[in-house]
Amino acid sequence: MPTVKYQRGDMVMGRWPGSSLYYEVKVLHFEANSQLYTVIYKDGTELELKEQDIKSAAGFQARPRSRSRSRSPGRRRSRSRSPARTTRPSCTAAAAAAVAAAAITESAPPSRRDAKLKDSLEVRLMPPEQTKAPENNGSTKHGKQEDNEPASKVNEKSEPEKNQSRYNLRRRKDDGDGKAEAKAERLEEQEAKMAAAAPPSVSLDFGGKPGAYFWLLFLPAWVLFLVLKVNQEDPSLANFPPPWPPLESFWDAKALGFVVLWILFQVLLYILPVGKLSEGMPLRSGERLKYRTNGFFAMVVSGVAVAAAVQQGADLTYIHSHFLQLAVSSFLVSVLLSSYLYVRSGRAAAEQLALGGSSGHVAYDFFKGRELNPRIKYFDLKFFCEMRPGLIGWCLINFALALAEMKRQGLEAPSHAMILVNLFQLLYVADGLWNEEAILTTMDLMHDGFGFMLAFGDLVWVPFTYTLQAYYLVSRPTPLSPPALAAIVTLKLVGFYIFRKSNSEKNAFRRNPSDPQLSHLKTIPTATGRSLLVSGWWGVVRHPNYLGDLLMALAWSLPCGFSHLLPWYYMIYFLILLVHRDSRDMSECRRKYGSAWDEYCRTVRYRIIPRVY
Ligand SMILES: NC(=O)C1=CN([C@@H]2O[C@H](COP(=O)(O)OP(=O)(O)OC[C@H]3O[C@@H](n4cnc5c(N)ncnc54)[C@H](OP(=O)(O)O)[C@@H]3O)[C@@H](O)[C@H]2O)C=CC1
Ligand SMILES: CC(C)=CCC[C@@H](C)[C@H]1CC=C2C3=C(CC[C@@]21C)[C@@]1(C)CC[C@H](O)C(C)(C)[C@@H]1CC3
Secondary structure (H helix, E strand, O other): OOOOOOOOOOEEEEEOOOOOOEEEEEEEEEEOOOOEEEEEEOOOOEEEEEHHHEEOHHHOOEOOOHHHHHOOHHHHHHHHOOOOOOOOHHHOHHHHHHHHHHHHHHHOOHHHHHHHHHHHHHHOOOOOHHHOOOOOOHHHOOOOOOOOOOHHHHHHHHHHHHHHHOEOOOOHHHOOOOOHHHHHHHHHHHHHHHHHOOOOOOOOOOOHHHHHHHHHHHHHHHHHHHHHHHOOOOOOOOOOOOOOOOHHHHOOHHHHHHHHHHHHHHHHHHHOOOOEEEEOOOOOOOOOOEEEEOHHHHHHHHHHHHHHHHHOOOOOOHHHHOHHHHHHHHHHHHHHHHHHHHHHHOOOOHHHEOOOOOOOOHHHHHHHOOEOOOEEOOEEHHHHHHHOHHHHHHHHHHHHHHHHHHHHHOOOOOOHHHHHHHHHHHHHHHHHHHOHHHHHHOHHHHOOOOOHHHHHHHHHHHHHHOOHHHHHHHOOOOOOOHHHHHHHHHHHHHHHHHHHHHHHHHHHHHHOOOOHHHOOOOEEEOOOOOEEEOOHHHHOOOOHHHHHHHHHHHHHHHHHOOOOOHHHHHHHHHHHHHHHHHHHHHHHHHHHHOHHHHHHHHHOOOOOOOOOO
16 A cells, blocks of 8 residues: 655645756645646646655755856857747746756756756746746836847846745755766656646536536437427427427437438548648647548538539438437437447546546546547547538538528528528638648647537537527528628628637647747747747737637627527527636636746736627
């Protein structure tokens, strides 16, 4: 039975991942299964550390002040420059990177010095509060674009503070020992392993364990409610509950057949060796997965196939008349898929699990998803489900609903409102698939596990609730005046512009921070080595992409008029989803980036809507 060396509340020295620096940390928790301690640094960053990365404070000595002045400023200057411009580092991680660099260059043997220095700069160590340099003048304020200070200058400025909290980086027994180099290598290996391990969930979102049960029951029930509601002649809220159809009408084997065929058809298009192979963001293991980003191709081929089928006499209005059965069939597929995902996640290695999905509670983990990138050979299940069957299916259903409207209302062509809804949503999906690579830097792909929430969201929620506006219009003619039409189109285009530009800016920056086209942007360095954009779109609000998306959502509902709440459902749901996503992302980024995130939030004060929220 292993003993727990450090107890909750103990103040100890914790090594910062990727560096040899130790900072004072408080032990919050010990997880027996993973043998990891959750510790909190003074800047609020929480990390999981192995026992060997924790030392008692007595094993350290404060670093003598005089030695840090002996380095060559010229050399440090060249190394401390970041490819993308950064804000002045005096009170941020860059200062600590310089501090770390200084400390390491003194203690490492000359042959390893450069590599160590480079490593520490790449890591951009975030100091605990007391290592920060003083906020010396107004020019250090973020938002001002300045060159990086040479490391020496930063060090000298922060010297008084540094001495309170900097510690000798080497273990004492390494002093003067010729084997230091080999030890450093072993240390680096340990660091890599530590970074790869999946820490257990620290806090559970979505209401935790009881929340998981709630969502597992509520989400399918809500889709059923909406589908039944939109079929009511008078879908007003007062007309409640919607009539319950006979049990046998929920099931149609042919509908299940169509759903399965559609998914298989999309699988076939996905695996065709057509289109670019894009690299995902680095995983905790350092690996970068490859994704076949041929979504736009898949959409075009699907469109041609559907058109050919209609030409051959296929009646797409079947989708309208069997909406409920198709939704139920897709639900069954999503449950089977989620069960498979949950079972296979039991065999996944620790570093393949999402940080938030390994609570150990079956319902929660089933709902949230455990495995980050479940794959069958090169077939990435999460990426495929998010971008193909449901998303392209959404357009197919919208098109079928336009045909159903013509049939139901005896029209030669779809109504203006139906055309707007179809074109707007087609543009949204086509854009998502055209820029498919950008999905690789979104929360779902980078952080969320693949479980019921996303499987159901991708296969049921998107195709059967995002089409409600078109479904609503099938039997409810909604005339639009030319000025209303023009105003709605303008709103859609403005929203789309903000959405696309901001998403592309972040994606380009995450892929290549030194992209010359982004060199005008100001950034805040963080302890993880990644920077945060603090100007451009991401300097206006913290989620400019959500703002654009919400404006587009408004433009999708407006063509349906104000007679009922039902076509406004997407707008309301989306507002709640994005506000919740924003707060999930805030806590995740706070955990990841510590005080650099706080600094970003101080600089960019509003979350989604400038000057409002
Ligand atoms: N139609 C729909 O149903 C839905 C649409 N969407 C849309 O999908 C798109 C992606 O959304 P989502 O995945 O939620 O979130 P984002 O694409 O906004 O990704 C958030 C991540 O971006 C990074 N980031 C945050 N701030 C900065 C910054 N200042 N500089 C650089 N990187 C930053 C962080 O990740 P890191 O630092 O780790 O890179 C953060 O975790 C959005 O346009 C959204 O509107 C989303 C949900 C549903
Ligand atoms: C309530 C519930 C079941 C929520 C699940 C949420 C999912 C429906 C959404 C999570 C993120 C999504 C994204 C898109 C679709 C909806 C889901 C899956 C998206 C693919 C739509 C097209 C966009 O262009 C996009 C690629 C930016 C977007 C990415 C996020």
